[in-house]
Amino acid sequence: xxxxxxxxxxxxxxxxxxxxxxxxxxxxxxxxxxxxxxxxxxxxxxxxxxxxxxxxxxxxxxxxxxxxxxxxxxxxxxxxxxxxxxxxxxxxxxxxxxxxxxxxxxxxxxxxxxxxxxxxxxxxxxxxxxxxxxxxxxxxxxxxxxxxxxxxxxxxxxxxxxxxxxxxxxxxxxxxxxxxxxxxxxxxxxxxxxxxxxxxxxxxxxxxxxxxxxxxxxxxxxxxxxxxxxxxxxxxxxxxxxxxxxxxxxxxxxxxxxxxxxxxxxxxxxxxxxxxxxxxxxxxxxxxxxxxxxxxxxxxxxxxxxxxxxxxxxxxxxxxxxxxxxxxxxxxxxxxxxxxxxxxxxxxxxxxxxxxxxxxxxxxxxxxxxxxxxxxxxxxxxxxxxxxxxxxxxxxxxxxxxxxxxxxxxxxxxxxxxxxxxxxxxxxxxxxxxxxxxxxxxxxxxxxxxxxxxxxxxxxxxxxxxxxxxxxxxxxxxxxxxxxxxxxxxxxxxxxxxxxxxxxxxxxxxxxxxxxxxxxxxxxxx
Amino acid sequence: xxxxxxxxxxxxxxxxxxxxxxxxxxxxxxxxxxxxxxxxxxxxxxxxxxxxxxxxxxxxxxxxxxxxxxxxxxxxxxxxxxxxxxxxxxxxxxxxxxxxxxxxxxxxxxxxxxxxxxxxxxxxxxxxxxxxxx
Ligand SMILES: Nc1ncnc2c1ncn2[C@@H]1O[C@H](COP(=O)(O)OP(=O)(O)OP(=O)(O)O)[C@@H](O)[C@H]1O
Ligand SMILES: [Mg+2]
Numbered sequence: 080x081x082x083x084x085x086x087x088x089x090x091x092x093x094x095x096x097x098x099x100x101x102x103x104x105x106x107x108x109x110x111x112x113x114x115x116x117x118x119x120x121x122x123x124x125x126x127x128x129x130x131x132x133x134x135x136x137x138x139x140x141x142x143x144x145x146x147x148x149x150x151x152x153x154x155x156x157x158x159x160x161x162x163x164x165x166x167x168x169x170x171x172x173x174x175x176x177x178x179x180x181x182x183x184x185x186x187x188x189x190x191x192x193x194x195x196x197x198x199x200x201x202x203x204x205x206x207x208x209x210x211x212x213x214x215x216x217x218x219x220x221x222x223x224x225x226x227x228x229x230x231x232x233x234x235x236x237x238x239x240x241x242x243x244x245x246x247x248x249x250x251x252x253x254x255x256x257x258x259x260x261x262x263x264x265x266x267x268x269x270x271x272x273x274x275x276x277x278x279x280x281x282x283x284x285x286x287x288x289x290x291x292x293x294x295x296x297x298x299x300x301x302x303x304x305x306x307x308x309x310x311x312x313x314x315x316x317x318x319x320x321x322x323x324x325x326x327x328x329x330x331x332x333x334x335x336x337x338x339x340x341x342x343x344x345x346x347x348x349x350x351x352x353x354x355x356x357x358x359x360x361x362x363x364x365x366x367x368x369x370x371x372x373x374x375x376x377x378x379x380x381x382x383x384x385x386x387x388x389x390x391x392x393x394x395x396x397x398x399x400x401x402x403x404x405x406x407x408x409x410x411x412x413x414x415x416x417x418x419x420x421x422x423x424x425x426x427x428x429x430x431x432x433x434x435x436x437x438x439x440x441x442x443x444x445x446x447x448x449x450x451x452x453x454x455x456x457x458x459x460x461x462x463x464x465x466x467x468x469x470x471x472x473x474x475x476x477x478x479x480x481x482x483x484x485x486x487x488x489x490x491x492x493x494x495x496x497x498x499x500x501x502x503x504x505x506x507x508x509x510x511x512x513x514x515x516x517x518x519x520x521x522x523x524x525x526x527x528x529x530x531x532x533x534x535x536x537x538x539x540x541x542x543x544x545x546x547x548x549x550x551x552x553x554x555x556x557x558x559x560x561x562x563x564x565x566x567x568x569x570x571x572x573x574x575x576x577x578x579x580x581x582x583x584x585x586x587x588x589x590x591x592x593x594x595x596x597x598x599x600x601x602x603x604x605x
Numbered sequence: 606x607x608x609x610x611x612x613x614x615x616x617x618x619x620x621x622x623x624x625x626x627x628x629x630x631x632x633x634x635x636x637x638x639x640x641x642x643x644x645x646x647x648x649x650x651x652x653x654x655x656x657x658x659x660x661x662x663x664x665x666x667x668x669x670x671x672x673x674x675x676x677x678x679x680x681x682x683x684x685x686x687x688x689x690x691x692x693x694x695x696x697x698x699x700x701x702x703x704x705x706x707x708x709x710x711x712x713x714x715x716x717x718x719x720x721x722x723x724x725x726x727x728x729x730x731x732x733x734x735x736x737x738x739x
Contacts, residue, residue, distance in 0.1 A: 215673060381691070384710055385709065387709070388710035389617060389623075391710040391711070391712060392711075393623055395714070396623050419619070459661075462661055463661060465666060509612040540672065
């Protein structure tokens, strides 16, 4: 019985599909781009500028504070000097006053000192006012005036009474002394107060320096930490992106933060790159496929010879013996012709269906049927190498969600590798069965050929790794197969013993839980 | 006129089914086989005048059948059925002692002609006219 190919019509709307597939990706790309650019911009550059501005502002405030405290200190020092000069004058005056009372010396010179003290107060009026306030200043002035008046009174009395001291003078001398004393203590007290204030100011300035340094350091540390983290996190993220893309996962980068920055431009460039890599990979896959088709066509053409030969012989005999044939024979012959025509059609359809270029289209697939088709494609190669292929399947396997063309290509790559590794007269087993993990099916391609030496087992999935002579192998078969299987959410594994043979096992998730698969791909997106 | 004893081996059942009567009509006694192993066994039992074998078959290929026949009895004429564009294989077969080859697809008369030539070479002409001397 002739087996129909699993896909009834080979001439599907392939060109349309491939365009819509590419179209879809372009739309995804545009969507990702829009989403990436829709966020408010906060660039790394802005953050650096902001950090510097913050430090600068803080420095200005601190410097202003320091200048102010220096000014304050200076002011206080000057005031203390003034108070000192004033005190010197007063003390001088008091010395004259004392001498007068003790020895009767001239009191007029004391009066000069009082004038000088007055002048000091006058000259430094603003300075004193700014520190002590008006009350204290007025007090000082009036004290001085009073003292002056007292001194003057003594001098007047002396002129009236000569050198003879009267009782009244004694009263006066007590007044004068008290007045002088209180003036001095007043000024000294003020000076002492200002001195402690001065010390406080100096202390404050000193502390300000230390605090400023500490705060500056804190700001710088926090700012560089935030900045470094922001950049390093991004770099790490892009490292995983690169690894992901290398493993064949072409999910586009979508927004992950509330703002965009310089890395957004990188994300756009990476997305563009992914799109280009994907397109180029599709070309590569297609060209690898066409190479396989090339090696198969001779076999397929030969395969085609059989039904055509059958038709030719039957047709000729039908004509030759037409008259002598009974109806049952005629019917039998025509039935053969019809069957063989279908067989020829199936052979061509299978090859064309496999060879045709198409965009990635996902559908629930019967893996066993795909394997049957693939084995049919390779049947002539197998026959010519005199290799027996055994195909066994578990009945009623769940379907696999995938791209039939790409999966057939994967299976064919494994079968062709197995043929290359087998000796003439060898055997290859192909099996499809439920995998050990639930919700997966396993496809095994087992050969009993050369096996794979341990030291190259780790490299066979690398692109361009081949042990076959130039022109025979490109070394892309397995790397491509791995990419395709990974895209289907599956795994490809190999077990091999040198001289014994190899077993390649592919596991693919089944369609019974489309929601789960969807959820998984969504997870991969985030 | 004695019958020409022919063994026809091709894993395509229709080939045997249709060619057996076609060859019988020109005076051949045909035994048809699809399985080369069984065919080889039969060849061991009996000396055929002509063996017609397909060149590409699963377990045992036509070349082995040729070698087997030649080794056993080099009087037997072996005719190889080859595929289209398999000239190198055909040449190899000729070197190994095949009488002639015929490429698929062929007409029944094409095969009859070659068998007739073989029969002539054996001195056992059959009931088929060889018109051209190609
Ligand atoms: N079944 C196998 N048995 C032994 N070695 C194998 C088998 N499958 C793969 N290999 C080894 O792995 C290498 C890489 O295989 P891969 O299919 O990637 O490339 P290739 O077959 O050499 O080239 P291409 O697939 O383009 O024809 C092969 O060259 C071979 O050495
Ligand atoms: Mg390969």
